[in-house]
Amino acid sequence: MFWQFVYNTLVIPTMFVGFHSAGCCNPKIREGIKGRKGVFAELTKQLQTARNLEKTVWFHFTSVGEFEQAKPLIEAVYEETRIVLTFFSPSVAPNARSYRYADATAYLPLDTPRNAERLIQLIEPTLIVFSKFDIWPNLVWSASKHDVPIIVVAGTLHAESKRLSRFAKPFFRSVHRQIRVHCAISEADAARFKELCSPTHEIVVTGDTRYEQVYRRATAVEPDPEFFHGQKSLKRPIFIAGSTYTEDEKILLPAYQLLRQNIPEDSPHLILVPHEPTPERIKEIRGHLERERLAHVCFSELTPDADLSEVDVCIVDRMGILAKLYGMADVAFVGGSFRGSVHNVMEPAAMAKPVIFGPTIQNAYEASLLVNRGAAKLVHTPQQLAGAVVTWLKDDAARTTAGSIGKQLIEENLGAVERTLEHLRRYV
Numbered sequence: 477m478f479w480q481f482v483y484n485t486l487v488i489p490t491m492f493v494g495f496h497s498a499g500c501c502n503p504k505i506r507e508g509i510k511g512r513k514g515v516f517a518e519l520t521k522q523l524q525t526a527r528n529l530e531k532t533v534w535f536h537f538t539s540v541g542e543f544e545q546a547k548p549l550i551e552a553v554y555e556e557t558r559i560v561l562t563f564f565s566p567s568v569a570p571n572a573r574s575y576r577y578a579d580a581t582a583y584l585p586l587d588t589p590r591n592a593e594r595l596i597q598l599i600e601p602t603l604i605v606f607s608k609f610d611i612w613p614n615l616v617w618s619a620s621k622h623d624v625p626i627i628v629v630a631g632t633l634h635a636e637s638k639r640l641s642r643f644a645k646p647f648f649r650s651v652h653r654q655i656r657v658h659c660a661i662s663e664a665d666a667a668r669f670k671e672l673c674s675p676t677h678e679i680v681v682t683g684d685t686r687y688e689q690v691y692r693r694a695t696a697v698e699p700d701p702e703f704f705h706g707q708k709s710l711k712r713p714i715f716i717a718g719s720t721y722t723e724d725e726k727i728l729l730p731a732y733q734l735l736r737q738n739i740p741e742d743s744p745h746l747i748l749v750p751h752e753p754t755p756e757r758i759k760e761i762r763g764h765l766e767r768e769r770l771a772h773v774c775f776s777e778l779t780p781d782a783d784l785s786e787v788d789v790c791i792v793d794r795m796g797i798l799a800k801l802y803g804m805a806d807v808a809f810v811g812g813s814f815r816g817s818v819h820n821v822m823e824p825a826a827m828a829k830p831v832i833f834g835p836t837i838q839n840a841y842e843a844s845l846l847v848n849r850g851a852a853k854l855v856h857t858p859q860q861l862a863g864a865v866v867t868w869l870k871d872d873a874a875r876t877t878a879g880s881i882g883k884q885l886i887e888e889n890l891g892a893v894e895r896t897l898e899h900l901r902r903y904v
Contacts, residue, residue, distance in 0.1 A: 483613055508583065519580055523580050523598065526580055531556070532600060532602050533601065533904055536605070537608070540567055551577050553897075561581040562582055580599075584612065596618050601624055603625050605629055613650075616651050625656045629659045630661055630892070635664075640668060657680065662841055684841070687890055690886065691826050693823070694886075712742060712744055713869050714744055715808075716824070716829075718798050718819070719798065729768055732770070733858075738862065749792040749801060774793045775794055802824045802827050810833045816836060821833060824882075832854075851882030
């Protein structure tokens with residue numbers, strides 16, 4: 477009761493004020509605030525027309541990556557259970573709402589005791605599944621009060637997590653001890669979860685369910701020589717930079733200039749794929765490229781007869797084609813790692829491409845595994861990034877070996893879905 481009082485009198489009001497204040501200048505947060513209006517009416521309407529099944533599994537995830545981890549589990553239990561999805565970030569909203577294996581989808585409202593209680597009574601879940609780490613205390617406490625079991629899947633708790641700090645640990649113990657099963661991605665994560673649970677709690681290592689999802693998508697990508705508008709002038713090596721932010725490009729573009737200086741006769745084409753290709757971002761990127769005097773074109777401007785032999789950079793201003801682009805790459809850079817958290821490093825690795833990323837990888841255990849095996853390189857500066865690309869472009873054998881190691885690592889980690897489903901099926 478003490479920690480619930482602290483959370484609800486101090487933390488929740490602070491979150492509310494901070495969230496709405498930040499929404500004044502952040503369009504993404506503003507979109508999230510708008511999306512949460514009318515959540516209960518929206519859910520009520522969806523559930524009235526949902527499939528009439530005895531059991532309901534409620535999956536919650538914060539954003540796109542965690543949704544990917546939940547997808548194989550959702551699809552495995554869909555036939556026998558109603559599926560309700562809630563999410564936190566606006567970036568995943570379109571994907572979740574168009575997902576064919578969901579009976580109802582909505583933003584998770586602010587984690588107040590009243591909202592949590594209303595959600596439990598409205599959804600009537602048989603089981604609540606949190607994907608990875610987005611665990612909300614009032615929702616956990618309310619579910620425990622109603623004897624609704626909770627499972628964490630693909631659970632991660634990195635060594636620097638604030639949940640393990642001296643002052644936060646007692647609070648998070650009051651939350652995690654209400655969770656029936658923690659399915660951790662590694663032994664190290666499981667050991668850290670044990671710090672928040674009692675010896676009687678079930679903490680198991682099942683692995684990361686995203687390996688299956690990424691591997692399935694990667695192996696489904698068919699080589700398509702006509703995909704890049706039939707371009708035959710892409711004769712130089714291809715360097716793909718996927719899911720980039722401005723912070724990544726501040727390292728990436730100087731590194732690309734160094735590549736052009738170091739290997740002028742065979743410098744690669746840079747195919748730059750911004751994380752969110754909004755008109756504003758495309759305009760920003762074009763401005764940077766003009767200042768760097770780099771010849772560039774947008775993907776939407778390409779025609780089959782265009783000559784790209786003298787074009788340095790192609791900006792991809794279209795969503796949903798990154799997997800196909802990785803299939804064309806000689807070397808891949810994955811963005812997010814100079815901004816806050818690295819994006820999906822599994823995808824290029826599953827396609828046997830050597831991978832490069834920046835220093836912020838604590839959110840992706842698989843990134844450190846790829847580095848340790850030699851399938852990826854972690855860089856901090858433009859010089860290091862350019863050096864990594866040059867090394868792999870000049871040595872075909874080293875590039876092929878790195879790619880093969882990465883793909884092998886992905887294949888070794890398959891099987892997490894079935895291991896996790898063993899625990900879910902006990903409840904559904």
